[in-house]
Amino acid sequence: MIWLRALLLILAFVLPAQAEEIVADMSQARVAITADFDGSEILIFGAIRREAPLPAGPMSVVITVEGPSAPVTVRKKDRVAGIWINTEAVDVDAAPSFYAIATSAPLREAITETEDLRHHVSIPQAIRAVDAATGAENAEDFVDALIRIRASNDLYQLLEEEITVSADTLFDTSISLPSNLTEGTYRTRIFLTRDGDVIDQFETAIDVRKVGLEKFIYNLAHDRPLIYGLFSLFIAIAAGWLASAFFRYIRGA
Amino acid sequence: MNIYLPIAEVSVNAFLLLGLGGMVGVLSGMFGVGGGFLMTPLLFFIGIPPAVAVATEANQIVASSFSGVLAHFRKKTVDFRMGGVLLIGGLIGAALGVQLFNLLKAAGQVDLLVRLCYVVFLGIIGSLMFIESLNAIRKTKAGAPPPKRRQRSWVHALPFKMRFRTSGLYISVIPPLIVGLLVGVLAAIMGVGGGFIMVPAMIYILGMPTKVVVGTSLFQIIFVTAFTTLLHATTNQTVDMMLAVLLLVGGVIGAQIGTQIGTRLKAEQLRILLALIVLAVCGKLASDLLVMPSELYSLGEAGH
Numbered sequence: 185m186i187w188l189r190a191l192l193l194i195l196a197f198v199l200p201a202q203a204e205e206i207v208a209d210m211s212q213a214r215v216a217i218t219a220d221f222d223g224s225e226i227l228i229f230g231a232i233r234r235e236a237p238l239p240a241g242p243m244s245v246v247i248t249v250e251g252p253s254a255p256v257t258v259r260k261k262d263r264v265a266g267i268w269i270n271t272e273a274v275d276v277d278a279a280p281s282f283y284a285i286a287t288s289a290p291l292r293e294a295i296t297e298t299e300d301l302r303h304h305v306s307i308p309q310a311i312r313a314v315d316a317a318t319g320a321e322n323a324e325d326f327v328d329a330l331i332r333i334r335a336s337n338d339l340y341q342l343l344e345e346e347i348t349v350s351a352d353t354l355f356d357t358s359i360s361l362p363s364n365l366t367e368g369t370y371r372t373r374i375f376l377t378r379d380g381d382v383i384d385q386f387e388t389a390i391d392v393r394k395v396g397l398e399k400f401i402y403n404l405a406h407d408r409p410l411i412y413g414l415f416s417l418f419i420a421i422a423a424g425w426l427a428s429a430f431f432r433y434i435r436g437a
Numbered sequence: 438m439n440i441y442l443p444i445a446e447v448s449v450n451a452f453l454l455l456g457l458g459g460m461v462g463v464l465s466g467m468f469g470v471g472g473g474f475l476m477t478p479l480l481f482f483i484g485i486p487p488a489v490a491v492a493t494e495a496n497q498i499v500a501s502s503f504s505g506v507l508a509h510f511r512k513k514t515v516d517f518r519m520g521g522v523l524l525i526g527g528l529i530g531a532a533l534g535v536q537l538f539n540l541l542k543a544a545g546q547v548d549l550l551v552r553l554c555y556v557v558f559l560g561i562i563g564s565l566m567f568i569e570s571l572n573a574i575r576k577t578k579a580g581a582p583p584p585k586r587r588q589r590s591w592v593h594a595l596p597f598k599m600r601f602r603t604s605g606l607y608i609s610v611i612p613p614l615i616v617g618l619l620v621g622v623l624a625a626i627m628g629v630g631g632g633f634i635m636v637p638a639m640i641y642i643l644g645m646p647t648k649v650v651v652g653t654s655l656f657q658i659i660f661v662t663a664f665t666t667l668l669h670a671t672t673n674q675t676v677d678m679m680l681a682v683l684l685l686v687g688g689v690i691g692a693q694i695g696t697q698i699g700t701r702l703k704a705e706q707l708r709i710l711l712a713l714i715v716l717a718v719c720g721k722l723a724s725d726l727l728v729m730p731s732e733l734y735s736l737g738e739a740g741h
Contacts, residue, residue, distance in 0.1 A: 219679070221441040222448055257737045267726040269549045270735070329734030363439060363448030364484075397679075398443040405444055405674045413670030416496050416678055417663050420685055424503030427689030 203236040206386040208374050213388070215361060215370075216395040223363040226390060228286075229356035232376060238352065241379040244287065244294035245347050245355045248305060248375075249390065251282030251339075252368035253312070258326040274326035278312040281366045283340050286357045288347035296380035303382060305375065307331055307340050338362040367392055444677035445489040451683055453483065458497065458684035462691020465501045466508075467699040468636065468651065468711045473498055473629030473662075474559065475718060476684070485680065492669035492676045493684070498630045498662040500685035502655045505692040509652030512700075516603035516649050520656040522610050523617035523635070527661045530621020535668060538626050552722055554627050559719035562637050567712035569641075573705045604645045604653075612643055621661060630658040633715060640708075647704040 208230025215224050228247055256279045262271040285307060287294040300306050313327050334340040339362065347357040361370075370390040376383045394402055405412045440451045457479055461472035473494050480490035509515050541550055597610045616638045624631035632654050639650045670676040699707060 217441055219440055220438070222439045259735050259737060261730060261733045261735070263729070267549075268728075268730055269726075326734065329732075330736060333732065333734065333736055363441065364446065366446050394443060398441060401443040401678050405670070405676065405678070409671040409674055410667070412674075412678070413667040413676065416670060416676050416681060417499060417666055419678070419682060420496055420500035420663075420666075421503050423682075423685050423689050424500040424505075424692075425507065427504045427693055428507040431690075431693040 203234060203239060204376055204378075204383050205233045206374050206376050206384050207231050207233050208386050208388070210372065210388065210390065213390055215365070215390060215392040217365065217367065217393065217398055218395055219397050221363060221365075221398075223365070224361045225358050226361060227356065227358045228372065228374070229354070230374065230386070231354050232352070232384075234353075239378060242289070242293070243349070243352060244289045244377045244380075245349060246288070246294050246305060246375040246377065247286045247347060247357055247359070248310070248371075248373045249282070249284045249359050249361075250280045250310060250371045250373075251366060251392075252370075253278040253280045255279075256330060258330050260326065260329070272326075274313075274323050276311060276313045276327065276330060279330060279334075280310055281339065281368070282361070282370065283307055283310050283334075284343065284359045285341070286343035286346045286359065288349045288355065289345060291342070291344055293380065295375065295377050295382070299377070299380060299382045303373075303375065303385070305373075307335075307342060337364065339364070361392075365392055367394055440679065440683070442485075442489075442677050442680045444675065445485050445493075445680060447484055447486075449483060449485070454680065454683040455687040457483075458501075458687025459691040460687075461684075462501045462504075462688035462693075463695035463698070464691075464714065465498075465632075465655075465688065466505045466692035466695020466697075467702075468632070468695075468707065472501065472632075472688075474555070474627070474633050475714070477627075477629060478555075478718070478722065485677075488673060488675045489677050489680070492666065492673065493680045494629070495662045495665040495669060496676055496681040497684040497688055499659055499666060500681075501688035501692040502630065502659045502662065504689040505696055506652060506655040506659060508693070508696040509655060512652070513603070514648050515652035515656050516601055516645070517656070518599070519601045519604055519606075519613060519639075519643075519645065519649075520653045522599070522613040523620075523653070523657045524660050526614040526617020526619075527621035527624070527631075527657060528664055530618040530623075531625045531661055531664055531668075532621075533618075534622040534625025537622065541626075551627055552726060554623065556719055556723045556726065558623065558627075558634060559715050559722070562634060563712050563715035563719055565641075566637055566708050567716065570705045570709035570712060574709065577705070601645075604643075604649050606643070606645065608643065616642060617657070624661060625665065630662050632658055633711075636711070647707070651699065 208228065211227035256276045258274050258276060259270040260272045261268045264271065285305065291306060295305055300309055304310055308327065308331065311327060331340055347355050349355045370392055372388045372390055374386040438451045439448045441448045457476065461476045464475065465472040477490055477494050480494065481487055506515065598607055599610050600607050620631040620635050620638065623634060635654045636650055639645045639654065640647060666676060
């Protein structure tokens with residue numbers, strides 16, 4: 185009897201985490217950067233599978249799409265002797281090149297601060313700024329500036345209440361990737377929360393790659409820089425000569 | 438129609454780039470300047486990363502200068518000998534300038550220095566040319582004969598004299614070498630061909646006739662910018678071929694039109710126009726330094 189009670193107790197603890205599960209997919213798992221690439225819209229959709237009756241507490245879905253991270257230096261201008269020059273600088277260890285977060289409820293209702301800290305969900309949490317914290321005392325301003333500048337370029341997007349949830353089961357949202365996208369693997373995470381606590385997590389990735397001419401030029405520039413440089417010069421000289429010959433022909437005719 | 442640039446990794450309007458290239462090309466053909474001093478800030482403005490803008494601009498200048506210089510070849514307004522001497526100085530200067538640039542980059546204030554360089558040099562050259570051309574125009578209007586160039590100055594007192602037949606000069610090779618060197622250093626730091634410094638230096642320091650100056654300057658710029666392009670392509674991989682092609686298609690056509698306009702205008706008019714453009718760019722850059730920017734913060738790659 186004692187064994188059975190213990191098992192039930194464990195199940196009672198474990199079940200809420202297991203009772204609901206995310207099943208999700210995207211409209212495309214690959215984004216090809218072609219010469220006329222002008223941004224892309226990705227539809228992320230899914231359902232919540234339940235093996236138990238609907239648990240209590242408000243349910244929310246949070247979706248994040250995160251581009252490759254790289255260190256960034258944030259500089260601040262100050263007026264020195266009448267001119268505006270860069271005076272202070274803060275190094276941010278790693279900031280994603282792109283970050284979008286969509287929620288089905290206001291952010292703090294959808295996920296608690298504790299869970300946000302644990303899973304690095306919101307935009308400030310996605311930026312790793314360990315050095316920044318130990319550096320200047322107003323380092324937070326620099327991180328805020330980083331977010332502000334990237335947000336103004338649509339690189340950081342906070343899409344609160346942009347996920348539609350129907351019948352407590354189906355959810356979908358669309359994330360627009362801007363045209364100034366960099367190559368890499370874009371980590372996509374879907375969180376299911378109840379009362380702001382993460383119950384289940386689903387992870388997938390969007391592969392953003394240059395293709396065709398874009399890929400050829402990029403690879404040539406990096407693998408054979410001298411040939412690339414000479415080729416660039418050849419194009420320049422040829423174009424210059426062609427234009428000259430063409431205009432002479434027009435005037436001659 | 439937007440187009441994605443593979444090296445700059447941004448998407449920009451193709452017609453905007455063609456237009457910019459064409460506009461700067463006209464100036465290039467008219468004045469014998471590469472146009473980099475205009476194009477480089479314009480490229481920053483439309484969102485091209487600075488490193489890519491500077492490197493790609495060098496490549497574009499090669500095209501527009503080559504297109505422009507062909508017209509001058511036919512009119513025989515290129516002083517090859519003078520161009521060669523200037524070029525020797527220019528290449529040494531460019532190599533030194535790149536070293537200096539890297540030193541300043543490590544110090545962290547290269548951006549400010551580049552801007553200050555622009556403001557100071559554009560300001561001085563612009564005002565000098567403007568005043569001089571204005572005086573020249575006033576004198577010709579008053580009916581007085583155009584001022585004769587000073588035949589003897591310190592330039593003529595130096596050794597290693599050489600005859601520059603096309604320019605009608607018999608001067609020492611030292612001043613052209615130094616001019617070439619200084620322009621080369623500045624060109625590398627400021628990321629331009631250096632024509633806007635070279636042209637006035639040739640007129641006022643070396644005393645070359647204006648008609649020869651343009652062709653010779655273009656001739657010299659081709660080689661200095663080709664050298665810079667190769668340097669950027671091999672060390673930083675920041676030359677964007679797609680961007681360069683778009684700019685140079687507009688640029689070479691513009692240069693042809695510019696050369697035609699240039700031959701129809703009087704030398705004084707040509708100079709006063711160039712002076713005004715130089716002063717306008719200088720004013721814009723100076724105001725950027727003096728007026729409080731709307732965004733105090735800026736992002737850069739780490740380690741710079």
